[in-house]
Amino acid sequence: MERIEHIGIAVNSIENAGKVYEKLLNTPVYKTEEVKSENVITAFLQCGPNKIELLEATSEDSPIAKFIAKKGEGVHHIAFEVLDIRAEMERLKSEGFVLLNEEPKMGADNKLVCFVHPKGVNGVLVELCQNQDFITS
Numbered sequence: 001m002e003r004i005e006h007i008g009i010a011v012n013s014i015e016n017a018g019k020v021y022e023k024l025l026n027t028p029v030y031k032t033e034e035v036k037s038e039n040v041i042t043a044f045l046q047c048g049p050n051k052i053e054l055l056e057a058t059s060e061d062s063p064i065a066k067f068i069a070k071k072g073e074g075v076h077h078i079a080f081e082v083l084d085i086r087a088e089m090e091r092l093k094s095e096g097f098v099l100l101n102e103e104p105k106m107g108a109d110n111k112l113v114c115f116v117h118p119k120g121v122n123g124v125l126v127e128l129c130q131n132q133d134f135i136t137s
Ligand SMILES: CC[C@@H](C(=O)O)C(=O)SCCNC(=O)CCNC(=O)[C@H](O)C(C)(C)COP(=O)(O)OP(=O)(O)OC[C@H]1O[C@@H](n2cnc3c(N)ncnc32)[C@H](O)[C@@H]1OP(=O)(O)O
Pocket: 008, 035, 038, 040, 042, 053, 055, 063, 064, 066, 067, 070, 076, 077, 079, 100, 106, 107, 108, 109, 111, 113, 115, 117, 118, 123, 124, 125, 127
């Protein structure tokens, strides 16, 4: 794992939360993107070397809608940057972690992503993400 790439925050409204985080971090939302496969709209703000990813559900069966219904708005996941996502997925599987997708899938910001079940990580949903530029195979 290289570094924390982003922290994902589940919000009811990207528009409203975007304004709050722009004030908090004193920097503008630099990108918004819909990720249809996850049923979310995302908005990104840079915070030093890391990013904050705001996530709004686009449907009731979105993981974000389910999370907010249970726990309310708040920190949803921590994403770690990896150089070789497939190798890291194999390593985590061999360590007994439960992966939520068998193959890397496309996330926001041109990244390949994989999620690790929160039950095995002390209640924290973990995302692995690899910049597409790092793909070697
Ligand atoms: C935009 C793309 C990408 C990026 O590029 O950055 C993203 O970040 S997408 C983010 C949204 N996508 C995901 O979260 C995908 C992975 N998540 C899942 O597969 C599911 O949400 C889940 C984690 C497997 C939970 O789904 P499910 O089992 O259907 O929901 P439940 O509500 O029944 O939860 C079971 C259990 O897990 C706890 N839970 C759920 N979400 C979280 C969470 N984010 N952090 C911590 N714990 C979580 C939930 O509370 C339940 O616990 P118990 O009640 O104790 O059983």
